[in-house]
Amino acid sequence: MVDLSRRAVLAGSAAVAIPGVARAQAGKPRLTMITQWSAGSDGAAITALGKLFEQNGGIWQHSPVPGFTTDMMNKLRAEIMAGDPPAASQLKGPEIAAWSKIAPTVDLDGVVAAAGYEAFVAPELAALHKPYGHWIALPLQLYRINTLFASKKAMDKVGATKLPGTWAEFNDLAGKMKAAGIIPLANGGIRWDDGMKWEIALNGISPAAYRKAVMELDTDALMGPEVLAAFEQTRKLADWMNPSIAAQSWSVQVAPFIRGEMGMVLMGGWAQGNIINGGFTFADFLSGPAPQDNGRASYIMNADAFIFWQQKAADLQAGQQLFAKLIMQLPTQEMYSHITGSIPVRTDADLSGTGWSDAQRSSAQGLKDAVKEKQVVLSLAHNMAQPNPITAAMIDVLTEFVHNKDLQPKEAQQRLADAIDSAR
């Protein structure tokens, strides 16, 4: 929580109410902001960002809305309807384009060009933040979704030393674990978790098909052999999941995973934070990219970002410019990622120094390689690939497929295509 003195609040509200006064006080840039980040490493990171903003001469007014992202969005919606949006708010993926239609946003082209920033951002990511040709939002941190974690104890038990590189190798290893009495896959019983398993499967089979089917919603690709193969692989994954998990996060299984009772985790890079916060060390697990059948680096991207809402008060406008400059800088992004376990957005970040984990280095290297290979895609389950209505309709099918063993891959593929049609 950010402490605010009553005087600061009064001064702030007076500044909003009277533009003349605002101009008189414009000496200090000010930023109002809503995010869902209030606790844990996320809360610590945003608080540190606020401190940095204050050190650079700004006034930081952060109102966290804890809970689900949708709770934060409801607060944002209410403020927009009241005609008083915050200067900046958390928002990500195609929602940036969708929400930019309901209230005016700030054109950040000038400040982005001045920093020469665009050269350092993956093109897939840049496109999300300049949906109609102008920068209106800025990414903050990245996570790789297609990351595989394996329990050291479980690997030892089946005599494996290396993470599987392809789905065939993965299936082989999981089979061995099952035979040894280990639950091969520690998963969460939550809908986006199920969707994530499928997206990792499809991307591991073919990033090109993923791009066509999931990001472009190409009907031929959706009904194509790669998507069918992804459903078949997802069925295998479902058979290897912990049958007792119900509506819980995967992270409740960190302890049995480390004890070697569960073998592997397919999860975004933040899983490392769950494991380390659970009191375990890097010696307890292996991590690296999830299986990739074509052998070239690929990267399913999840990025947090801020959108900038148009303001009348001069001090808020100055605050937006200052904040934009700050979060484009490499040291800011490094500071943030150190706390949360993500990786910086900037592709020129060097993670060889101290303070970075091997998992973060693997993720950053993976991004660099995947940009070269043109195998960067956007996450469906984490609302990066499609706007919410389409994402939700697709995840409905995927989560039902994971839990309904009677549903055949072929039929599920047809249902997925139908669900997309009816959501559009």
Add this chain to the structure above:
Amino acid sequence: MPRDDFAERVREAPRRRRFWDAILPALAIWPPLILSAGHVVVFTLWTAWLSFTPSTLLPEAGYVGWHNYTNVMGTRNFHVAYVNLVIFGVCFVVATSALGLLLAILLDQRVRGENVFRTIFLYPMAISFVVTGTIWSWLLNPGIGIQRLVQGWGWTGFRFDWLVDRDMAIYTLVIAGAWQAAGFAMALFLAGLRSVDGEIIKAAQIDGAGAWRIYRRVVLPTMGPIVLAVMVILLQMAIKTFDLVRALTGGGPGIATNMPATVVYDFMFQRGQIGRGAAAAMLMLLALVVVIVPYQLYQRWRGRSA
């Protein structure tokens, strides 16, 4: 003259008091009533209007006809939710009423410490469905709850994994819901049992009827209206079920335990499709009307014929 004046005042005072006596109850009742009725009516109309607009993230003007309705009714979520509503509605009402009636009859035996038992049985009513759902999600989880406990006692073949079974998960909602609401049904039934005329019961006893027969033939038939009221209250609770689902199953496994209210929430807040969410809400209102209106008509008919 002054005497007349005085007499006037004496006559005036009670009249003034009578005026306030007459108006005070009206003042206490009408403004809140108008306010809450206004809230219900205005927002119902607002939702009805929204359901015909193309609104997505924000309400927007425009007319799309029945498009939102046909779209919502075409989704799998909707089908699953309404099939679940029928299963849950019937099972929840029957199980809760039966359990409540049983508890009420047992308490009616003038047991010692009746107040203690009544408080214990009513207690679940005092906690929210979210708490109920969370507790039962632990109890019913096969990995940590009842199944694990019984297996730990040595019955290794014991299975009770309804929570993660797609076809059975809806019944876990019935279990948790009945546990929560049975005390409420008990309280109403108990009041009903106690209101039966003692003379009739005594007469039956003199005629040599046993306790079971007195309940079956004398007490229960006079409780018809209360049974009906309990069932209607429980049924409308079933239709509005939301927090229990969120806390206990999260709508899962997959989408197997979606209910009408979770579908509304999903459209409105998760997907940002206010128009479709409003349509789903109107369909839910329709389900409530189907239950409440016949009941009210029946009440009126009974009131008139009595």
